[in-house]
Amino acid sequence: MKQTAPPTERDPLWLYLHFPLLALEAQLLEKGIAGLLDERGQKLALCSYEAGQEGLEPGMAIATAFSICPEIELFHPNPERLQQQLESLALWAGSYSAQVVLCPPEGLLLEVASMLHYFDGLPPLWQRMQSSLRTLGFHIRYATGHTPLAARLLARGGRSLCIEGKQAHLQVLQLLPIQQLELPAKQQDQLRGMGLLRLEQLQALPREAISSRFGTQLLNYLDRISGQRPDPQVCFEPPPLFQQFHEFSREVENSLALLFPLRRMLEALAGYLRQRDLLAQQLELILVERDGGHQQHSLGHAAGAADAEVWLALCKLRLEQVKLEKPILALQLEVERFKGQQQQSYDLFERRKQAEDPMDLLSRLRVRLGETAVQPLALSPDHRPELGWQGLPGRSCVVDKVLPKGRPGWLLQVPQIIAEQQLPPHIELLAGPERISSGWWDETQVRRDYYVGRWRDGRCGWLFRDARGGWYLHGWFG
Amino acid sequence: MSTESGSLHTLFNKGTLWRGRQTEGQSRPQCLSSGYPQLDALLPGQGWPASQLVELLYREEGSGELGLLLPLLAELSQQERWLLWVDPPHIPYAPALRDAGVNLDRVQVVRSNSRRDRLWCLEQSLKSGCCSAVLGWLPTGQEKAIRRLQVAANEGDCRGFLFRHSRCQDQHSAAPCRLLLEPHPEGVTVSALKRRGGWPLPPRLVPVQSAAPAVVAAEERKPKRTRPQLRLVGSRDEADSASH
Structure with a gap:
């Protein structure tokens, strides 16, 4: 929409997200033909999009549904799971708005006016939300509104509206049918009996007439829709601890099938972290097995990350290696360690092509190869060669002065024994001896004379004779 | 005549025909000198190529x-990016690297559990863009893997060095540059088995004296211990000359 007069920043703007299929989608493990049964378990209450494509529709009897599509997966209503999923979505919405309101059973209200500047306008913000919801597999109806109620009514009426400005919203609201006002059935009948079909007709009535006929309640309601009366909202408070639990409606036997529910959890995590300005450094992933046992996996990120994609990549690496011996019934995600967000500065003129964060690479290597697989090299102040190369964390490179000269590039893990008769013809000693005697204070005392020797093929090695006169090879000059 | 030059162009474009001196000028800015003029002369572009794999073949460490x-x-370690060593056969000895001017803060050593993990790790680090060089040790074969690694190196703008046994020299490899190393009393003889934009070159001696500092250091140490003796000898000489 072209803006005639740019709305001021303080113009209130709300976005309502209505998830019509949430009761079903909260239970799904992947996209597919599925349906949700009604309370009595006899008819379909909801159908997934794929089921709709097959010709199934809400209200159908189970038998009919099965005869049309035998592979349909059916679920019983699970209000607890629905609430969980809605709260998880509220966390997700934390990535986009600081004020999120739960509208159970299946709606979310977001305050967006204050976010427009940050996201560079409404269309970019909405595009990001929409693509995120699509990958998470949720269907939505949405609308903006200048009041919370306007947004709600327009969204639930299926308007798919994404505009700014009070006047624009009031224009759309005028055409709203009376039956979409979510009024009690009796009042709706009364209004219809009066020949009123749209909101504008109701608003055109004198205020006294409305209050005398229907009571002040309806008048207040109408004022809240139009914005003449304030409509305070109670915002969703994220819990102090981040913990997500998803009990599956069926058993999962392939570890990679866990990625779909995991993605939803990680998106919720991203929103949670974003809102609190935190990073997660370690996650605990708990897979609950059929017999009550569980597998626990710790995943770490070296620098801390909030992004769902980064964590998903790490989870995928770990899950690829996991063998499920027993089917999995539930999945739990917790954050073990948080870290404060640190703003990084980037070089404006650096023109390296999309270099990855080194900490991301480090984390991925550690997740796949093991926590100790990647080690830095450092000097350590010990004269014994086998101890002089790996610093302890936090104590690196303190030994500028005592840096020994003329050491070989390769050090053998274990000194290799050399038969003495090999020495004179095969190895020509070029330099030495250099006495290294150290470690009398602990178990591994050494007293060695080091030499540089040239092998017949021209290679040079670092060898020593120990106190007992045995010859060993300890390194190669590579 | 024009058709001939046209067909010549198609051959150029296909890459089946190349100009002998063309690569030198083009790739020079990306190449870093190896520090040995003799080796630079062997390498296409007068230095170690960027964003490419280089295979170094030798018999033993x-x-x-x-x-x-x-x-x-040493030069690359001055950059922000890492130098990643994947499964080196022995311990890269920190004092020696430091002595050569390598900034150890940039060096990371990875120990993988299996050959599959090693290839995965090499590929990930090559294409991540956060390593300036990745050093890997690969067994024979691995033709397909090397091709993938070459693509990854290109993608991540990273120098990849593959260290392999010299018995791989007759196997096909996608690495654009392959050097065969043989120890020599005065250094290393290097033969270019394959190089982009040039033909294979016969062995050439590069005066790499990795053990030389050790010998020099040992020599430096010796006089210290014998200095008192020298002084004694000197004084006797003086006494002798005085007596003459």
Whole structure:
């Protein structure tokens, strides 16, 4: 929409997200033909999009549904799971708005006016939300509104509206049918009996007439829709601890099938972290097995990350290696360690092509190869060669002065024994001896004379004779 | 005549025909000198190529494979990016690297559990863009893997060095540059088995003296201990000359 007069920043703007299929989608493990049964378990209450494509529709009897599509997966209503999923979505919405309101059973209200500047306008913000919801597999109806109620009514009426400005919203609201006002059935009948079909007709009535006929309640309601009366909202408070639990409606036997529910959890995590300005450094992933046992996996990120994609990549690496011996019934995600967000500065003129964060690479290597697989090299102040190369964390490179000269590039893990008769013809000693005697204070005392020797093929090695006169090879000059 | 030059162009475009001196000028800015003029002369573009794999073939460790690379590693370690060593056969000895000028803060050593993990790790780090050089040790074969690694190196703008046994020299490899190293009393003889934009070159001696500092250091140490003796001898000489 072209803006005639740019709305001021303080113009209130709300976005309502209505998830019509949430009761079903909260239970799904992947996209597919599925349906949700009604309370009595006899008819379909909801159908997934794929089921709709097959010709199934809400209200159908189970038998009919099965005869049309035998592979349909059916679920019983699970209000607890629905609430969980809605709260998880509220966390997700934390990535986009600081004020999120739960509208159970299946709606979310977001305050967006204050976010427009940050996201560079409404269309970019909405595009990001929409693509995120699509990958998470949720269907939505949405609308903006200048009041919370306007947004709600327009969204639930299926308007798919994404505009700014009070006047624009009031224009759309005028055409709203009376039956979409979510009024009690009796009042709706009364209004219809009066020949009123749209909101504008109701608003055109004198205020006294409305209050005398229907009571002040309806008048207040109408004022809240139009914005003449304030409509305070109670915002969703994220819990102090981040913990997500998803009990599956069926058993999962392939570890990679866990990625779909995991993605939803990680998106919720991203929103949670974003809102609190935190990073997660370690996650605990708990897979609950059929017999009550569980597998626990710790995943770490070296620098801390909030992004769902980064964590998903790490989870995928770990899950690829996991063998499920027993089917999995539930999945739990917790954050073990948080870290404060640190703003990084980037070089404006650096023109390296999309270099990855080194900490991301480090984390991925550690997740796949093991926590100790990647080690830095450092000097350590010990004269014994086998101890002089790996610093302890936090104590690196303190030994500028005592840096020994003329050491070989390769050090053998274990000194290799050399038969003495090999020495004179095969190895020509070029330099030495250099006495290294150290470690009398602990178990591994050494007293060695080091030499540089040239092998017949021209290679040079670092060898020593120990106190007992045995010859060993300890390194190669590579 | 025009058709001939046209067909010549198609051959150029296909890459089946190349101009002998063309690569030198083009790729020079990306190449870093190896620190040895003799080796630079062997390498296409007068230095270690960027964003490419280089294969170094030798029989056993100690054939000068580190000595050839250390000047480059020292230079690259001044950058922000990492130098990643994947499964080196022995411990890369920190004092020696430091002595050669390598900034150890940039060096990371990875120990993988299996050959599959090693290839995965090499590929990930090559294409991540956060390593300036990745050093890997690969067994024979691995033709397909090397092709993938070459693509990854290109993608991540990273120098990849593959260290392999010299018995791989007859196997096909996608690495654009392959060097065979043989130890020599005065350094290393390097033969270019394959190089982009040039033909294979016969062995050439590169004076890498990786053990030389050790010998020099040992020499330096010796006089210290014998200095009192020298002084004694000197004084006797003086006494002798005085008596003459």
